[in-house]
Amino acid sequence: MSAELEAEPTFVDKFPEEARIIRAAMWGSFLALTLGAIFGIIQTLHRTGLARPFSSVDYYTFLTAHGVFLVISFTIFFLVGLFTWAVVRSLDRPLLNTKITWTWYGMMAVGMTMTGISILAGFTSRIDMSADVLFTFYAPLQAHPLFYTGLVVFIIGTWVAGADWFRTWLAWRDENPGERIPLQTFMVLTTMIMWYIATLAIAASVLLFLLPWSLGLIESVNPTLTRTLFWFFGHPVVYFWLMPAYMLWYTVLPKIAGGRLFSDPLARVVFVLFLLLSTPVGIHHQYLDPGIAEGFKFISMTNTMFLLLPSLLTAFTVVASVEYGARRRGGTGIFGWLRALPWRNPAFTGMMLAGLMFAAGGFSGMINAGLNINYMIHNTIWVPGHFHLTVGTAVALTFMAGAYWLWPQLTNRPLYSPQIGLAQVVLWFIGMALMSNAMHAQGLLGVPRRTAEPEYAGFEYPMAFGGFEELNLQLAIGGTILFVSTVLFIANIVITSWSPKASGLARPLPPALSGPEDAPKVLDNLRLWVGIALVLVFLAYALPLAGIISNSGVFGTGAGTYPVWIDVPTAVAERALAVVTGVTATLVNAVTGVFTL
Amino acid sequence: MAGSETASTVTGEMNPPGDGEPIHEDAETEEFDPIGTLALIMTYFAILVIAWVYVYFIEFLSRDLTVIG
Ligand code: HEM
Ligand SMILES: [Cu+2]
Numbered sequence: 001m002s003a004e005l006e007a008e009p010t011f012v013d014k015f016p017e018e019a020r021i022i023r024a025a026m027w028g029s030f031l032a033l034t035l036g037a038i039f040g041i042i043q044t045l046h047r048t049g050l051a052r053p054f055s056s057v058d059y060y061t062f063l064t065a066h067g068v069f070l071v072i073s074f075t076i077f078f079l080v081g082l083f084t085w086a087v088v089r090s091l092d093r094p095l096l097n098t099k100i101t102w103t104w105y106g107m108m109a110v111g112m113t114m115t116g117i118s119i120l121a122g123f124t125s126r127i128d129m130s131a132d133v134l135f136t137f138y139a140p141l142q143a144h145p146l147f148y149t150g151l152v153v154f155i156i157g158t159w160v161a162g163a164d165w166f167r168t169w170l171a172w173r174d175e176n177p178g179e180r181i182p183l184q185t186f187m188v189l190t191t192m193i194m195w196y197i198a199t200l201a202i203a204a205s206v207l208l209f210l211l212p213w214s215l216g217l218i219e220s221v222n223p224t225l226t227r228t229l230f231w232f233f234g235h236p237v238v239y240f241w242l243m244p245a246y247m248l249w250y251t252v253l254p255k256i257a258g259g260r261l262f263s264d265p266l267a268r269v270v271f272v273l274f275l276l277l278s279t280p281v282g283i284h285h286q287y288l289d290p291g292i293a294e295g296f297k298f299i300s301m302t303n304t305m306f307l308l309l310p311s312l313l314t315a316f317t318v319v320a321s322v323e324y325g326a327r328r329r330g331g332t333g334i335f336g337w338l339r340a341l342p343w344r345n346p347a348f349t350g351m352m353l354a355g356l357m358f359a360a361g362g363f364s365g366m367i368n369a370g371l372n373i374n375y376m377i378h379n380t381i382w383v384p385g386h387f388h389l390t391v392g393t394a395v396a397l398t399f400m401a402g403a404y405w406l407w408p409q410l411t412n413r414p415l416y417s418p419q420i421g422l423a424q425v426v427l428w429f430i431g432m433a434l435m436s437n438a439m440h441a442q443g444l445l446g447v448p449r450r451t452a453e454p455e456y457a458g459f460e461y462p463m464a465f466g467g468f469e470e471l472n473l474q475l476a477i478g479g480t481i482l483f484v485s486t487v488l489f490i491a492n493i494v495i496t497s498w499s500p501k502a503s504g505l506a507r508p509l510p511p512a513l514s515g516p517e518d519a520p521k522v523l524d525n526l527r528l529w530v531g532i533a534l535v536l537v538f539l540a541y542a543l544p545l546a547g548i549i550s551n552s553g554v555f556g557t558g559a560g561t562y563p564v565w566i567d568v569p570t571a572v573a574e575r576a577l578a579v580v581t582g583v584t585a586t587l588v589n590a591v592t593g594v595f596t597l
Numbered sequence: 598m599a600g601s602e603t604a605s606t607v608t609g610e611m612n613p614p615g616d617g618e619p620i621h622e623d624a625e626t627e628e629f630d631p632i633g634t635l636a637l638i639m640t641y642f643a644i645l646v647i648a649w650v651y652v653y654f655i656e657f658l659s660r661d662l663t664v665i666g
Contacts, residue, residue, distance in 0.1 A: 011631045262631070316638060318633035327629065360642060363648055373652075513629070 010409045011089060017098050018088045019410045021105060022242025025081030026403065026410075028109060030490060033396075034072035037486035039066035044435070044479030047454060059452035060132040061122035067135030068119060072154070073112050073393060075241045078399045080108065080161050082244045083188045085406065086164045086251075089509075090184035091172040100164050107157030114150025118143060119375035132480040134450065138230045139210065139223040139556075155199055157594055162192035167383045180516040181524050183264055184251055191243040192272040192596060193519040193530055193534040197279055197537060198236035205229035209555075222556035223293040231282035241391050243271070245398040249318045250352060252405060255509050256348045264512035265519035266317050272523060273310040276533050280540030287374045291551060297371055298545045303540065304369045313361065318355065324513065346421030350401025354394050361389030364440060367501045381454075382443020385436045397400060400489050401425060408505045409495060416495040420488055427485040435478025437472040445471075484540035 007391070012019035016081060039062045045051040046059060054062070093103050115131070121144070122130035131143035137151075165188055169181070209221045209229075250267045254260050261267065283300035286292055323337055331340030342348045364386040377383065378463050404421050408414050415421060443469060445461040449453050461468040523527065 315641070316631075316634060319637055320634040323631050323633045324629055325632070334633055339634045363645065366645075367652075 007504040007507065010506040011085065012410050012412055013506075015094055018084060018101075020028050021098065021101050022081040022085050023410055024105060024475045025077050025084070026407075029074050029081065029399070030111070030493060032069040032077065032112075033486060034490055036066050036070035036074055037483050039063075041479055041483040044476055047452060048476045049453070049455065050472070050476050056452035058123060060134070060450075061119065061130070063450060064122075064132050064134050065116075068115065070396075071135055071237075071241065072151075074115075075395060076154075076158065077108065077212065077340065077398075078303060079240070079244045080105070080158065080281070080400070082399075082406075083161075083165060084193075085410075086184035087188050091183035093168070093172055093175070094121035095164060095168050095173055096306060100160065104108070104157045104164060105162035107160065108154050111150045111152070111154030111157055114146050114153065114573040116150075118147040118150065118433075136230055136234070137210070138205075138226040139213070139221045142210075143216050145211060145214045150208055150212060152203070152211070155203060155550050158195065158255055159199070160367055162195065163307050165189070165192065167443050168431070174414050180519070182263075183267060183512070183516065184247060185270055186524070187243065187247045187250075187271050189273045189526060190529070191240065193526065193533070194236050194243075194275045194278055195240055198233045198240070198531060201229045202231035205233075218555055220369065222548065222552045222554060224552065225556070227286065228283070228292070228541075228545065228548055229287065231285040232279065233282070233453035234285055236278040238387075238391065239274050241395045241489060245354070245395045245402075246270070246314060247263055248398055248402045249314070249355065250321075251509055252402065253318060253348070253351045254321035254325060255507070256345060256351075256405065257322040257325030258329045259321050259327075260510040261326060261512035262317050263453065263514045263518075264319040264516045265469050265514065265523065266313060267512075268516075270310040270313050270317070273313075273530055275529055277307045277534060278304060280536045281532065283540070283544060284369055284374075287371055288378050290543055291548060292439075293547065294371075296547075297406075299540065301369060301371045308362075308366075308499070315355075315359065321513075322352075338410065343465075344418070344422060346415075346418055346425050347401045349422060350404065350425035350428075353397050353425060354397035354401065357389050357397070357432060358394035360436075360484060361386060361394060364389065377443050380443035381439045381447050381449045384449050385439030385443055388436050388439070393428065393436075397428050400428070403489075403493060405507065409507060411497060411503045412503070412505060413499045414502050414505060416499055424485050424488040424492065427481055427488070428474060431478045431481030431485055433478070434474050435482060438475035438478060441466065442468065442471045442475070448469070472541050528565045 026190070042054065043062050044058070044067060046054065048063075048153055061245040072529075084095070084101070094322060107389070118131040121127045122132050129139075129144045129146065131147035133143040133147070137143060137147070169185055172185075173179075173181075205226050209218070209226055212218045213221050250261055254262070271415070281300050281303045283297055284304045287297055287301075322341065323331075326337035328342045329340045331337030340353075367377060368383070368386060404415055404418070442461075443449075445459060447468065466474075517566060
């Protein structure tokens, strides 16, 4: 048919093998989302006391499964699919060797299956295995060795994935000498550099301490050390979840709005800032940890506040790009242009609502980041309230909206029902507004997180913004709406995959209003950014780690409590300072060396 | 040489923007000044300031001091 011949080729037409791998990764992601949502609704009904069909002892198995499946499996499988698409699309060339690509996919799938089995085995006493360590998995909680082994295999899989994208880019660079790195590939490469730095700490923590400890090879570990190594990884990982969402906001959302990206250079600056600043802030998760001096916590807080900058730049660039689209569609006025946007398109509305939720998450994030006011909400259910806005909505809802846009181009099948898609993203927004609001409010009343039965005999939570019971009801209604929304999403994608094929589904992306030619060349000097990132990480972590180790030893003191680290700092600081100056000089030399390359 | 978002994005120009919905092409040539964006961001900051004032009164002035440890 002539119409078919004229139609622009879709991604799957041009790169069928790559599209197959991307679909496989996304199926992995959607499976994890389904399981996560089932555990989520169980947890919601249990902790609010509305329905407790399972024993409270199993609550921690559910909670671990919910956390691990959603923030490790759902997010990262979607990420590797999206990044593969972004690299191949923006370089407009196939991957070098898809055998390697299938290999890393296989490693990630096998690793996650091992970890998943070790968690789910906790539901039955017939298998002597469990891993109720929650997604933060630091000591003194201990999991079956299979949990850690699976994680290692999974993470090495992501490392190979990064190498696969780097190699493809290098091949492209040889074919296109002197050209700027295409924006989407630039985003993938900077994000992966951040991931390599971040995962070093978790690899060290698992391989040196947690795995040998769980195998019985070593007697004890230093809990503060494994916590610190976890959070060394734990903060950059939140940007690992977020960067694919940012990529969709920067490169796809403006196109759907009828416009184009406002500024390519600004987008590059933002990704470089995340690479530099996302690791030296992890201690902000440990404001209440004894064993780390207040001064280091203060430094971490300062770095965290700097980290607000790239997100504010993003708010500006993305909204301006969307406004540009609205003006092209004839939108007018200071706020009136908002009406000219394609609100019926589930991909557009989903991403916009996700962005709005992220802005709200910014408010509670600023509270979390403050060293002093953090004490008010630490370990309360306020914290899950916060991250269900960020990873649970800004990221998750953007991924779902992005899937509505991308899936047809990966399958040549039009989305089964854009109307259901629209209802789904709006339901997610409403459900999350209720659940997250109730969580924040309960947190202010002091209701703890990670608690199966947060009601206590002979104790009443104070009254404010409604009482404990009323907020429980709100939380449960919100959680139920979210569950329904997830079911609608999965059903829409599954039915789409059975629908007849169609043509004309290609959606190419326009170049930016201010293109890469306006970006300073230094932005593409990845070696320089790696060097600076490593120096910053060193400055932020050398002293705290030295302190933690000198206080309780590499493998801990065996048992007992860990004293507050108050008067040791001076002694340690003096010894460590000599080392620091030496190593810094070497590093600075290395960086200046890189500069002149 | 315009940048390196090569073939795939250059062809994007031929596709109707907004995934096939109608647009006003003439507006493209005009100078684009993102005042609507500025207005939204100012709204965000206004909410932020009000929230901080609110926290100050509700959390600190209306309650007893919280002592940890
Ligand atoms: C179906 C929608 C969802 C529901 C009903 C739900 C419900 C909940 C509830 C009630 C908790 C708090 C449990 C507690 O602290 O006692 C929780 C924790 C959590 N949720 Fe969700 N959630 C949903 C979706 C998501 C999504 C999409 C993500 C991330 C992508 C996510 C990530 C997490 C994490 C990381 C925790 C913390 C686990 C821990 O404390 O170890 N959730 N969820
Ligand atoms: Cu953090």
